[in-house]
Amino acid sequence: MAKNHVHLSPEEASRLQVEQGDGLIVQTLGERPVIFADVVARIHEHFSLDLHLDTDEANAAQLRTGDVVRLIGKNGCITEALRG
Structure with missing residues (x-):
C-alpha cells in the first residue's frame, strides 16, 4: 500500500x-472534517497538484474523486485548496 501523498509540479x-519528501497535513472539508497527518510531498515535472489516499481512508473520510480538500502547510497555516 502506497503512503498517502500529494503530487506537485516543481x-x-x-x-x-514545499520540498520533496516534506510531511504535510491535509484536511477534508464538510460536516465531519478529517485530518491526514504526514502526507508525503512528491515533486516531479510531470505532476500536477493532486492528493492520493488509500481507498479505505478516502472512503472513511467520505471523499470522492474531484472533492476539494485543504492543504495545511508545515507550520499549520492553510496554504492551498486541492482536488482529490
Missing part, C-alpha cells in the same frame, strides 16, 4: 514552499 512546490 512550480507548485516552489509557490507553496
